[in-house]
Amino acid sequence: MIEINHVTKNYDQNKTAVSQLDLSVPDGKIIGFLGPNGAGKSTTIKMITGILPIDEGSITINGHNISENPIEAKRSFGYVPDHPDQFLRLKGLEYLHFIGDMYDVPKDVRQDKIDRITKTFGIYDVLNDTIQTYSHGMRQKIVITGVLLHDPDVWILDEPLTGLDPKSSYAVKEMMREHAAKGKTVFFSTHVLEVVEQLCDEVAIIQEGTLQFYGTMEAMREKYQSDETLEHIFLELTEYE
Template structure:
């Protein structure tokens, strides 16, 4: 379970997140939506321990991200919204480095690397430097690295950006399979059709506050029956 309790995050001249409370149960694909500047990325960065939690509490499966950061982070697989990291490493070097960090045994990592990179169509490119990869290939190598240690909680920030249709479909299938095993997939996206297809629950954040939280049926019942998600999203965030 992800628990966010009364979290506030302030930057000079701005309150990015204000008294935010949100819980995500196991077995869910949870969509986290919001316009630019709404507090979405700030929340994700606190959830993953990149930004400190200065007011409130965040816990991953019972481990407080501030008090037990290593234990909490071991449970997380995080795909950031930027994939231009470790560019001077070869693909296989990067994946082995990530496997070393999470102490993935040699036999297991070999099988996982082969499975993931073949699934995303980059197996033949592992001996090339990441610097030579296209944006989509970089996204695939980052996603492969994140999934190597089989984390219980996936936190994905715009994970489908740059992926070709086949790889996008593969990742969406993996997300569904992961949630069906009783785990959590928490992801942000601007692709509203994906939200309608995948999400068990949705939260929309705007101006640092949660404007809506529920499933797609709840959302559509709250508004006009003939409205699609894009219209609902625009209505919920019209005060941006």
């Protein structure tokens, strides 16, 4: 579970990226996090993961405050950034073993998962190449493999499907469904609204740093008295029409 309480982030005196955000992300559900460019999505995710400090409010992950107990909080989640450009000089296999060591994944369990997941993603044969030689999609796959390797309770994914081929995209969506079905948490941002409609239990929409809506698609249609697609409602809600 992720609890975001009255969170604010200011970049300077004239720019508030996130304002008094309250959001409770429950266990056992897939939550889609939506908003136009510059709405505060990535800033929010970076505060959840401890990359950016919180100016006001608090964020807890599985009961661990990300500001006060960052190590405990970070051990409980896996994070896939929108630009997976870290550890580029490591070989793919070196990166996965590094993640395994960081999270104390047993060697026998680790190797089985590495073999199985990388074969599913079609990157098994390039594990001995450096990550800097990978395409964006391949980098995305190696980072997702790292998250799956230590199997955290909470998945925080920033545009996880970008650059993935159809087979890998399908596999990730199935993994997200399976993770939520185990009573665990999936929180992800995306611009692909069709995926949100197909996959998510609930949707959170942010605009100019404030939460505009949080709930199910059925609740959204009822609130806005519309039978339109999520795309249509989203465009109306964010005043992009």
